[in-house]
Amino acid sequence: MFLNARQSATALLLIALIAGLFGATASAQYTSRGPETGVAPPNIPPSAKDIVLKGEQVCLRRVPDASGRVLLDCAVGLRGDDDQFYGLRAADPSRRAGSSEMNVRVRVTGKLIPYGSGEYVEAGQIVYASIEPIPGEPKPVTGTFICFAPKPFGTPPVDRCRNAVKTDRGRLWGLDMQSLDAIPAARDLAPGDRISVAADIVQNVPKDWHPWMFAAEAERMEGVLKVRSLKRLTAK
Numbered sequence: 001m002f003l004n005a006r007q008s009a010t011a012l013l014l015i016a017l018i019a020g021l022f023g024a025t026a027s028a029q030y031t032s033r034g035p036e037t038g039v040a041p042p043n044i045p046p047s048a049k050d051i052v053l054k055g056e057q058v059c060l061r062r063v064p065d066a067s068g069r070v071l072l073d074c075a076v077g078l079r080g081d082d083d084q085f086y087g088l089r090a091a092d093p094s095r096r097a098g099s100s101e102m103n104v105r106v107r108v109t110g111k112l113i114p115y116g117s118g119e120y121v122e123a124g125q126i127v128y129a130s131i132e133p134i135p136g137e138p139k140p141v142t143g144t145f146i147c148f149a150p151k152p153f154g155t156p157p158v159d160r161c162r163n164a165v166k167t168d169r170g171r172l173w174g175l176d177m178q179s180l181d182a183i184p185a186a187r188d189l190a191p192g193d194r195i196s197v198a199a200d201i202v203q204n205v206p207k208d209w210h211p212w213m214f215a216a217e218a219e220r221m222e223g224v225l226k227v228r229s230l231k232r233l234t235a236k
Contacts, residue, residue: 055080060120087125138198143167174224194233199225
């Protein structure tokens with residue numbers, strides 16, 4: 001199915017509200033079919049580098065076509081702690097991946113091909129030897145503290161803002177207010193302050209967050225963080 005940017009944002013909202021995008025367990029392309037017998041291993045170019053990267057399995061974002069349309073599908077990739085996205089391909093197609101759960105912490109070990117397919121927003125592709133769950137390990141996020149007021153598609157404008165952190169690559173993460181209030185270092189934070197947090201990703205985002213989660217593509221939130229610790233950083 002092809003949709004233009006506005007239609008795709010609205011469709012994503014409906015899909016997420018129905019299926020529970022944040023916290024649902026999705027079947028990865030490499031797990032839904034089971035072991036892929038008869039499939040040749042991927043060709044690894046000489047430019048590939050060894051990589052061990054932590055992050056979360058997520059649906060990669062499609063690159064719009066020349067008409068601005070976006071194909072709605074879910075190619076499972078990695079959102080790395082380096083704030084970039086990567087495609088995932090099994091080094092041994094006959095083996096299952098380590099986990100099919102989405103938006104939970106994993107460690108990926110493999111070879112990094114330093115270019116993407118051109119179909120998705122990705123910094124490269126990882127031909128992985130293993131994907132290991134790392135439950136209990138917090139997500140590190142560094143960026144600028146902001147008060148974010150979205151402009152969601154298909155609903156009235158939101159007339160107030162919520163605490164969020166915007167990374168240097170423009171990724172947006174909401175900050176759970178209750179957990180933030182419990183941290184002394186978070187007192188007197190002002191928009192524009194540089195911060196680094198260690199946090200748990202909220203798997204079932206409350207409905208009152210939905211207007212902030214499903215805004216325009218350029219303002220799309222990655223999720224909501226329940227903050228464990230926070231450090232103030234010097235301005236860049």
